[in-house]
Amino acid sequence: MSECKLNHSxxxxxxxxxxxxxxxxxxxxxxxxxxxxxxxxxxxxxEVFHLLKKYDLASEEERNARNNRLYLVLKNV
Known part of the structure; x- marks a missing residue:
């Protein structure tokens, strides 16, 4: 994923x-x-915004990587 300069609410x-x-x-x-x-x-x-961005278009491998990171974030907040 590319870096984004915008802050997301x-x-x-x-x-x-x-x-x-x-x-x-x-x-x-x-x-x-x-x-x-x-x-x-x-x-x-x-980070969460960008993990979700275009999630539906991601390959299965990319989705798995995003899921792993999302679970890590969501279970530790």
């Missing part, structure tokens, strides 16, 4: 999540609901 992340929900693993969804109940650093919001 929690609302941006929520919108991206809502768009990608049909493509995400079912067991990840409750973790996201918990994620959205808390405040997060700008770096973390940006």
């Amino acid at each position: 929690q609302e941006d992340v929520r919108s991206k999540y809502d768009a990608q929900t049909p493509f995400l693993p079912d067991d990840m969804k409750p973790l996201f609901e918990q994620f959205f109940t808390k405040e997060h650093t700008q770096d973390l919001l940006n």
Whole structure:
């Protein structure tokens, strides 16, 4: 993934999540609901946004890598 200079708000992340929900693993969804109940650093919001960005278009290998990183983030916040 390329570096992005934009800062993404929690609302941006929520919108991206809502768009990608049909493509995400079912067991990840409750973790996201918990994620959205808390405040997060700008770096973390940006990272999650970019992991979700174009998730539906990613190859299976890329999705697996993104899932691993998302689980790591979501289970440790």
